Amino acid sequence: MxxxxxxxxxxxxxxxxxxxxxxxxxxxxxxxxxxxxxxxxxxxxxxxxxxxxxxxxxxxxxxxxxxxxxxxxxxxxxxxxxxxxxxxxxxxxxxxxxxxxxxxxxxxxxxxxxxxxxxxxxxxxxxxxxxxxxxxxxxxxxxxxxxxxxxxxxxxxxxGPRWRMVIIGAGQLSLYTADFALASDFEVIVIDPREEYAEGLNREDLIFHKGMPDDVLLEIGVDPHTAIVALTHDPKLDDMALMEALKSPAFYVGALGSRKNTQKRKERLLEFDLSQEQVDKLHGPVGLYIGALTPPEIAVSILAEVIAVKYGISVPKKN
Known part of the structure; x- marks a missing residue:
């Protein structure tokens, strides 16, 4: 609904x-x-x-x-x-x-x-x-x-919420992204084990998990109606989430980072038990390119890309 x-x-x-x-x-x-x-x-x-x-x-x-x-x-x-x-x-x-x-x-x-x-x-x-x-x-x-x-x-x-968005990280960009996702009729789950971000995140419209991202993804169960967006900008947390997300049936997996950092991340992920096909599912840098600079503008670009993929619309490749 x-x-x-x-x-x-x-x-x-x-x-x-x-x-x-x-x-x-x-x-x-x-x-x-x-x-x-x-x-x-x-x-x-x-x-x-x-x-x-x-x-x-x-x-x-x-x-x-x-x-x-x-x-x-x-x-x-x-x-x-x-x-x-x-x-x-x-x-x-x-x-x-x-x-x-x-x-x-x-x-x-x-x-x-x-x-x-x-x-x-x-x-x-x-x-x-x-x-x-x-x-x-x-x-x-x-x-x-x-x-x-x-x-x-x-x-x-x-x-009920047929579509879910799982956001890794509870920073400012994550909360803007959560707000736009809620407005777009996603159920929103935020995962962040860091004390400094977990403190004060008390919102009834969000489901918050204070745990390691890879463990929580396995716990909640990812299905083809789930989008996963890694936004901590901390490779230790984002990469752990992506290792599980890219093996899952999630319809969208994206991560924050520059083109250079995204390429390095893909190289790191290939060193683990991920195939080239799985790594190629990663949308990075996350979001459509619209010249966004501020956190709310970046959040708009993220939702635009997620919605496009949700409806099977082709999105430009990022080289």
């Missing part, structure tokens, strides 16, 4: 607790260039107030009207489709003839949504299954590999 949809969940829970009627619309299928991905949420309150988006603003006005006048009076979910014809697509502003299919729940269960919010807030991957006929839902443990499912019987959606 991304930060936008998490805010939708918080709003829905708050409104229901205040006694409002609330409908939740979920994007279950798209065709063409629909502006919001499958799984996106929109909460609509009985007075027309909304949280979130399912189309970037194209169909919301019509959906609010339908929810207020029709759907909130019902007890079971309804499938709503926009943009079936080119005329409708043009009417609702869906780009390139896009089509949007939504499951609208007029009676979401407060107790289930409260539990879902609590589990997500404690970094638990949680799968919610909604019975399309009755509107009843159940929660169970989810995984990062879960896929969205919607058929005639049920809708299954997994919530």
């Amino acid at each position: 991304n930060s936008t949809d998490l805010s939708v969940l918080r709003s829905a829970v708050s409104w229901l607790k205040a006694g409002h009627s609330v409908a939740i619309a979920t994007v279950v299928q798209t065709w063409g260039s629909a502006p919001r991905p499958v799984g996106s949420w929109l909460a609509i309150r009985d007075d027309g107030q909304v949280a979130g988006s399912v189309s970037g603003g194209c169909v919301e006005d019509d959906l609010i009207r339908r929810v207020q006048t029709e759907i909130l009076t019902r007890a079971t979910p309804e499938m709503v489709v926009y943009g079936v014809s080119q005329q409708e697509a043009a009417r609702f502003g869906l780009p390139c003839g896009g089509t949007l299919r939504l499951l609208v729940e007029p009676k979401p269960e407060l107790v289930v949504l409260e539990k879902l919010l609590a589990q997500i807030s404690s970094h638990q991957m949680t799968r919610r299954t909604v019975n399309v006929s009755t509107g009843k839902s159940i929660l169970e443990a989810g995984t990062r590999q879960d896929q969205f499912v919607c058929n005639d019987q049920e809708m299954q959606t997994t919530y």
